[in-house]
Amino acid sequence: MPRLPVAVPRSGVSTEARRALRQLLGDVDRALATAFRDGADASVLARRRGESVARVVAHVWMACLGEVAGTALFAVGGFGRGLLFPCSDVDLLALAEAPEPARLRALEQCFATLWDIGLKVGHAVRDPAQCRALAARDASVFTSLLDARRLAGDPEMEGVLRAIVDDPALWPPREYLAARLAERNARHARYDDTAYNLEPNLKDGPGGLRTLDSLRWMGRRLAHANDLADMVTEGLLDPAEQSVLEESEATLRRYRYALHLEAGRAEERLLFDYQRALAERLGFEDEHAKNLGVEQFMQGYYRAASQVERLGVQVAERFEEMLEAPGEALPVGEAFVRYGTRLAAIDPQLFMRRPAALVEIFIARLDQPGVVGFTADSMRRIHQATAVHGDALADDREVLAAFLRLLRRGAPAVEALWRMNRHGLLAAILPAFGKVFGRMQYDLFHVYTVDEHTLRVLRNLARFADPAAQREFALGCEIWASLPTPEVLLLAGLFHDIAKGRGGDHSLLGEEDARAFCSRLGLPPADVERVAWLVRHHLLMSTTAQRQDITDPDVVHRFAEVVDNREQLGQLYLLTVADIIGTSPRLWNGWKDRLLADLYTGTRYALRSDVQLPRDIGQRVRDCSEYALALLLDQGFAEADVIRVWADFPQLSFLRHRPEQIAWQTAAILQADGAVPLVAVHPLSVRGSTELFVCTPDRDGLFATVTAVLDRLRFSVMEARILSSSTGMALDTFLLLDADSQQPVSAARAQELQQRLQRALAQSAGVQPSKRGMSRHQKHFQMTPRISFHAAGDRTQLALVGTDRPGLLAAVAQVMSSTGVRVHDARIATFGERVEDFFQLTDRHDEPLDAGIQQRLLQALLERMGPASA
Incomplete structure (x- = not known):
């Protein structure tokens, strides 16, 4: 074939021609968009766009370079495969043998023109030696050449590029x-x-x-x-x-x-x-x-x-x-054989002939150290048999018996369940699981689809059996070791969210599914009921711990009455922890760890046969004060000084705080020697949190001021306890986490908080919350707040469910202050973009809120929190 001329006798693309090319590309894109809206296939449209752009690129090349020897233009990437989506880059490679300056200028002109007419061009200019050297060093460069397709230029350069790609020495x-x-x-x-x-x-x-x-x-x-x-x-x-x-x-x-x-x-x-x-x-x-x-x-x-x-x-x-070199065939039981690191069925028709073998090969894999998978032929036969048997697997007694044998392996069974899911077998045995395959929940709380979340929950349960997890999950590992029937917990994990997306209460619907499947599985009736109970109540422990005051014995005893026995309590604790971590890794922190552990410990005590009712208040106050006094005496404080401070403490201090907290607060007051406002910060206090204690003359708006400072310093309030002494002093306690890390804070951060809040409380004017915009994610999940009031003895409880946003608690506190409402207790819970906060309130005379105040507070909160105010 005769060589092409070396010269570049071209003047480029005129302004008028560029305008026409831009119009052409725009017309093509608009026509393709219309065709897509009308239902045309995306792959066909992407190819049409690729063809149109290829013609335009070739035209510009000819206008800028013409027929030139030793240089060619190739499409690479998706463009090389002939596909261009509406806004995809146009990836190009110019392959040129020793290009002289004139040719390089022409190439620059070509690429500049392509940009000017509206194409997003990614380009490279290389000679064959450079191209080969880069491909030899970088597999991604080599891979890009696999898809290279010549658009224009010297046809012989196509052979040059093919020689690089086909070189057996490269990769x-x-x-x-x-x-x-x-x-x-x-x-x-x-x-x-x-x-x-x-x-x-x-x-x-x-x-x-x-x-x-x-x-x-x-x-x-x-x-x-x-x-x-x-x-x-x-x-x-x-x-x-x-x-x-x-x-x-x-x-x-x-x-x-x-x-x-x-x-x-x-x-x-x-x-x-x-x-x-x-x-x-x-x-x-x-x-x-x-x-x-x-x-x-x-x-x-x-x-x-x-x-x-x-x-x-x-x-x-x-x-x-x-x-791989084929390994020696080693028998594995009667039905399977091992080739090196892979398992296979001896009889190619085994899975079709005896469906239970589909489960048995996964069990066999558990017993074979070093096995990484199945042979290619076995994987194919597993898929084929699963497809042929279909829903019949869910009712096959031998299959279910094998599945139960697998579950009774305990923690090791979880990895097998993951692999069965990858092969589509788990959904065949559990058709309800197949219905939640790929099901997402449109919120920021559930970061995985239901099936992925379920499998992560199972993996979290399996971690409790791992000695390496002792340090992180000491209580969970202790409980797991005592489980007589781990298959009950694994089944509860499988079914706890299986009814999501059907409408109705997924816990109740899931309970029905679990009871039906476990009965078919052949579980003993008591175990069937235990699985069903765990599925129905799988949210009970987390909601009780996060929404109620678990220092109140009445709360713990009501919870204990539902749990009924220590074995169910242990299983519910494990399922709750695994569920929270499996919902989103960001949800788990030291605060929730201690919160659930405290509820577990308190409930276990309440379930003892000799403890039927909460002990009387007087005895609980005596127990707490005696322990706290012993701690203070060990620190060198005089008993008379301690008693003098405690004379100003309300009884609720000893009912709602631990002895260690009482001792720490008392020591802070004694060391302050009467100076107010007193602000003390314990970097690592109860339940893996940072504790803030404020002792100052009580005044309206105090809660709003404290929360505004906390918001400005980026602290999250997990719990607030607002108490008043008989002499008019506020004795307020806040349990905090760093807003970014959701962990207790450093000593330096604690000192900063102490100093900033001390200054703020010394001023007569309140502190306004900082003004920060919502994140991009939060803006897409706005909801109208749900606010309700309930009688709570001599107080009014306000339940607030709404969308989280920066400074929310501080803003709510400001509204309460401005409407003449006092806050006495607060429990703060955040679930992704959703907050569920509970407050104990009175008016400024410490009376429950009447209907008028409730209405004014409701309107003010809705105006401040509604989506329109975002």
Whole structure:
């Protein structure tokens, strides 16, 4: 073939031509957007855009460079594969042999023109030697060349590039596979190793489109398989798996196309900003309050991503097996055999002939140290048998018997359940679990889908069996070790959220499901009832601890009456801790650890046979004061001085505080020697919190001032106890955590708080809360507050449920102060974007709030907290 001329006799693209090209690209994009709204396939539209842009790029190249030897332009990345989503970058590689200055200027002009006409161009200019050297050093560069497609320029340069890609010395199969898996692991780590984030990345997250691209790259380099169909031919996929991957890819591409149109830019994250609009754009509608259209939309994503992630992992294992030397066949029981690090069934038809073997091979894996998985053929046969048997597995007695044997393994069974879920087997045995597969809840509290959360709860339960967890979960490990039937707790974990999204109370619906399945499973009747009870009451312990005063014996005894026995108490404690951590890692902290442990300890005491009723108040006050006095005497304080201080303490101090708190507060008062206002801060006090004690002449607005200072210093109030002495002194206690870390604070932070609050209390004017805007996430989850009043003896209880925002408690305190309301007690609970706060209130005469004050307070709070004020 004759060589092309070396010269570059081109003048570029005129202003008028550029305007025409911009108009052309705009017309194409508008036409494609209209076609998408009318239901056209996203993949087809992405290819059409790719073809249109390729023609424009080739035209600009010819205008700037013409027919030139030794230089060619290649599309790489998604553009190289022929796909361009509405706002995707146009990735280009110019391959040029020893380009002279004139040619480089022409290339610069070409790329500048492409930018000028509205294309987001990512480009590189390399000579063949540079290209080869970079590809040899960086697997990602080499991978980009696999998709390279010539758009314009010297055809012979295509052969030059092919020679680099086909060079067996560059990234041989083993090295390439290792590099791709390392890249996958690093990429997934950025997304918490799960596809189930609240704002997932469609492209790079686990189970995203990059996972499918990676499968094709590995297939091309390792097995000469250019696409999924070729991978079926090579035995790396079966036709059913190919179909699942293609359907999932179609969903992900559809969502990505819609996201680009909605965002108007190359956004790859399904941010809250877009989720509702995308759901509406794609035709999802609310079914009821617990199955919103946006939740259905996100479930479509999670299901597709989960399928891609699951099969991506399995196909990667098949590549690894393909490159491994076959191991010696070692029998594993009567039905299975081990080849090196992988298990297989001896009889290829075993899973079809005897469905229980589907569970038994997972049990066998538990007993084989060093086994990393199943052979490729076995994985395929597991999938095929699971699909063929379908829902019949849920009623097969032998399958259920094998499943129960697995659960009775205790903690080790959890890893097997995770693997069974990856193979689709868990949902086949538990059809109700399949219904929550990919189900999300549209809030900031539940950061995982229901199925992912459930499996994380099971893993958290298994941690209690690990000696390494003793330091972090000493009580949990102690309780787990005493469990006679760990399968009861694992089943409760499996079923506790299984009825989410159906409408109605998921705890009651889940209880019905659990009782029916456990009966079919063959569990003893007492264990069936225990599982059902745990599912029904799985929220009881957390709500009691966070919403009620567990220092009140009446609260503990009411809780104990429901729990009934110590074994159920222990199981409920373990399930509660595992559930909180599995809902969001940010929810667990030392405060909640101690709070639940205190409720557990108090309830266990109450369940003793010789303790039927709360002890009388006088005895409780004596017990607390005697212990506190002993602590103070050990510190060198005189008994007479202590008694003098205590003469001003209300009885509630000794009923609601621990002896250690009483001793610390008393010591602070004695050391202050009458100076007020007194502010003392204990960096690490009860329940893993920082304790603030304020002793100062009582005045209206004091609670508002303290909370405003705490807000300005970024402290979260977990609990507030507002007491008054007989001589008019405020004796207020606040349990705090750092707002950012949700941990107790350092000594330096404690000292800063003490000094700032001391100054604020010494001033007559109150402190206003700081003004901070809501986070991007909070703005998308605004709700009208729900506020209710209830009689509580000589006080009025206010229950406030609403949307969290910066400075909320301080703002509420300001409203209460301005409406003439005094705060005597506060319990603060935050669940993602939602707050559930409870206050004990009186008017300024220490009387319960009458109807008029309640109405004024209600209106003021709604005006301050409503979505419109955001």
